[in-house]
Amino acid sequence: xxxxxxxxxxxxxxxxxxxxxxxxxxxxxxxxxxxxxxxxxxxxxxxxxxxxxxxxxxxxxxxxxxxxxxxxxxxxxxxxxxxxxxxxxxxxxxxxxxxxxxxxxxxxxxxxxxxxxxxxxxxxxxxxxxxxxxxxxxxxxxxxxxxxxxxxxxxxxxxxxxxxxxxxxxxxxxxxxxxxxxxxxxxxxxxxxxxxxxxxxxxxxxxxxxxxxxxxxxxxxxxxxxxxxxxxxxxxxxxxxxxxxxxxxxxx
Amino acid sequence: xxxxxxxxxxxxxxxxxxxxxxxxxxxxxxxxxxxxxxxxxxxxxxxxxxxxxxxxxxxxxxxxxxxxxxxxxxxxxxxxxxxxxxxxxxxxxxxxxxxxxxxxxxxxxxxxxxxxxxxxxxxxxxxxxxxxxxxxxxxxxxxxxxxxxxxxxxxxxxxxxxxxxxxxxxxxxxxxxxxxxxxxxxxxxxxxxxxxxxxxxxxxxxxxxxxxxxxxxxxxxxxxxxxxxxxxxxxxxxxxxxxxxxxxxxxxxxxxxxxxx
Numbered sequence: 129x130x131x132x133x134x135x136x137x138x139x140x141x142x143x144x145x146x147x148x149x150x151x152x153x154x155x156x157x158x159x160x161x162x163x164x165x166x167x168x169x170x171x172x173x174x175x176x177x178x179x180x181x182x183x184x185x186x187x188x189x190x191x192x193x194x195x196x197x198x199x200x201x202x203x204x205x206x207x208x209x210x211x212x213x214x215x216x217x218x219x220x221x222x223x224x225x226x227x228x229x230x231x232x233x234x235x236x237x238x239x240x241x242x243x244x245x246x247x248x249x250x251x252x253x254x255x256x257x258x259x260x261x262x263x264x265x266x267x268x269x270x271x272x273x274x275x276x277x278x279x280x281x282x283x284x285x286x287x288x289x290x291x292x293x294x295x296x297x298x299x300x301x302x303x304x305x306x307x308x309x310x311x312x313x314x315x316x317x318x319x320x321x322x323x324x325x326x327x328x329x330x331x332x333x334x335x336x337x338x339x340x341x342x343x344x345x346x347x348x349x350x351x352x353x354x355x356x357x358x359x360x361x362x363x364x365x366x367x368x369x370x371x372x373x374x375x376x377x378x379x380x
Numbered sequence: 381x382x383x384x385x386x387x388x389x390x391x392x393x394x395x396x397x398x399x400x401x402x403x404x405x406x407x408x409x410x411x412x413x414x415x416x417x418x419x420x421x422x423x424x425x426x427x428x429x430x431x432x433x434x435x436x437x438x439x440x441x442x443x444x445x446x447x448x449x450x451x452x453x454x455x456x457x458x459x460x461x462x463x464x465x466x467x468x469x470x471x472x473x474x475x476x477x478x479x480x481x482x483x484x485x486x487x488x489x490x491x492x493x494x495x496x497x498x499x500x501x502x503x504x505x506x507x508x509x510x511x512x513x514x515x516x517x518x519x520x521x522x523x524x525x526x527x528x529x530x531x532x533x534x535x536x537x538x539x540x541x542x543x544x545x546x547x548x549x550x551x552x553x554x555x556x557x558x559x560x561x562x563x564x565x566x567x568x569x570x571x572x573x574x575x576x577x578x579x580x581x582x583x584x585x586x587x588x589x590x591x592x593x594x595x596x597x598x599x600x601x602x603x604x605x606x607x608x609x610x611x612x613x614x615x616x617x618x619x620x621x622x623x624x625x626x627x628x629x630x631x632x633x634x635x636x637x638x639x640x641x
Contacts, residue, residue, distance in 0.1 A: 136475075147475065200478030226476040233469050298479065298488055299466035301391075331392055340469030341391035341462055343490060344598040350482035359606055365392055366604025372387040 129155040129216060133168065134226045135180055141236050141244075147226075157217035161204060162187060162194060164216055181240040187212040189353060192288030195295070196241055197228040202292035202351045210290060210353040230291050232300035234337040247337040248289050248305060254333035255326035256309040258318050271317050281315035284308045286354040293348035293356070299340030304348035306334050307364035308356045314367055324371035331368055391465075397458050399599035401451040406596060406622060408448055413629045420636065424534035425565025426522045432512060432564045433546035456498055463491050486594040493591040500584035507571055512564050519544070520563035523556040536563065572637030585631040592622035 131152040138145025152168050159167070162184050169179035185193035194211040198204035204214040219225065229237050234247040273281075285308075293304035310327050313319030319326070342361060349358045371377075387393045415435065418428040435441055479488050486493070511517065516539040525531040537560075546561040571577050596618030600606065605614075 134475075197474060197476075200474065200476040201481055205481075228474055228476070231470050231472050231474055233471055296482055298483075300469035301466070331390060335391050338469055339391075340466035341395055342602075343462075343466075343487065344594070344601050345483035345487035347479065347482040358601065362601050362604045362606035364604075365395075365602055368390075368392050369396060369604060372383065372393070 129157060129219070129221045131155055131164075131219065131222070132224045134224065135241070136228045137180070137240050138229075138237050140239055145237065145240075155216050157215065159216045160187065161196070161198070161211050161214040161216065181238075181242045183242045184212060189213045190288060192290035195230050195243060195290060195292070197230060197295055199226055202230070202295040203290075203353050207350070208353060208355050210288070210292075213353075230295040232291075232294050232339070234300070234302070234339050235291060235294065243291070245289070245291050247339070248291065248302070250337065251302070251306055251330050251333045252309060255322070255329035256313070258313060259322065273316065277315055281312050284311035284315065284356065284360055287312075287352075287356050288354055290353060292351050292353060294339065296347040296351035297340065297342075298345060298347065299343060301342045301348075302334050302337070302339040303342040303361050303364065304352065304356055304358070306330050307360035310364045310367060311360045314363065323367065324375050324377055327364060327367040328371050331364070394458050394462055395602045397454060398462070399602040401455040401458075402595055403599050404451050405448070405455065406592070409622070409626050413626055416633060417629070419565070419568060419633055423532060424522065425520060425563065425569075426532060426534065426559060428565045428568075429520055429561040429563060430546070430559065433561055436512065437545065452498075452501060456494070459491065459494055484594065486590045487598070490591060490594060493587045496584060496587040497591060500580065500587070503580065508564065508567065511567055512562060515567075517562040517564070518566060519560055520566065522559040523551075523554070524559065526550070526555050526557060536566065569637055569641060572634040572641075575638070578634040578638045581634040582631050585627040588630070589623050589627040592627070593619055596622045
């Protein structure tokens, strides 16, 4: 396959970037998108040019490191896959491919296609955990959890924090991510003691980071490589309003 | 910051206000449509004019109407605040963005649709609401026969400087009930005879339709009411009742007056 890549190149966070066009002539349809970039980078290194920076780690769709806004869509044209699991057979010979970094105030570009997504980490630090040491192992059936609830919590927990939801959203809103992280705990008994404190702290941090707010377009759900559902956002809203307007968590 | 101001200045709190004011305006649409169906009644505007008087002078309805004006203003202001903030959240845009691949058109254009609706509301209220309250409105006099209530003699009176909005008395000598009221019906009929006004209404009702198709169910999602048991009913209401039936009903009024009156 022969492709033409239009890649965003930016030296660092403080300089202005621009698009640079590169030919990719030795592409096999069986390569993953990242492997294709590796090949392009090898050519660049051989020529003495600076290789294209992009985030990647596990390359099996579970770490959430890879990103890339490919031809106008986060993680490219395939549904429910991360860029690392997008294969070149999804493109046609002779295609032009536009590759951009995630675009959001809260995700500043570090270099080229790599963005700083530590805003997500700070949201997690604000409350996305259970702050009790686990202690000994309880009896298997000590804490009963209905199967549907366990499944729902697990579905929320599959979020890999890649940021595709923010990248896809016209408002650069992080609500799908935050709501998945809120939900995975809110659904399970272990998450209950801190449930209402958690949602308030995480939403507050989300706002501080400069993400936009949700307009329920559903773009995040459609582009999420882990197919996290919009119902998480409704659950987060419910918990947040309950915490703010109904639940009392103060001494009198 | 105290708890309440913090709640309503958060991103979720602002959305809560959008959802609540939006849903309140939705309930108003139902009442407004049902009431205005009286325009189709062929009685020289008697029932419509009496209804207009009732809606502007019955105290509980006045309270609700002020709530409605507040809702319209709050909905528009919060939309502006949220949109500004959302634009700031992505200072550098994408060179290539395929929004159609992952979201419906209506959901991405609520701001444009809402702006059309706001312009419409201003023109609409200027022509009818402001005119009814402070304009030099002609009066209509209806003489309803006491022996035969179907026999109504309607007389149009020009504006004579009186501020009477509505009067209702029985003339025993003549054997008629006399109703005199501000003739809003005539103002409506005259406005709906102008082609550009009819066009404005039809375009605005198309905008209303698209705004409702996304907005109605979206408000429930924001409130966190998304149980699988009632979501299909909300989706149905949002699309077929608020997105189709109500805009069609409203659009039918200017079209009816323009072509058939």
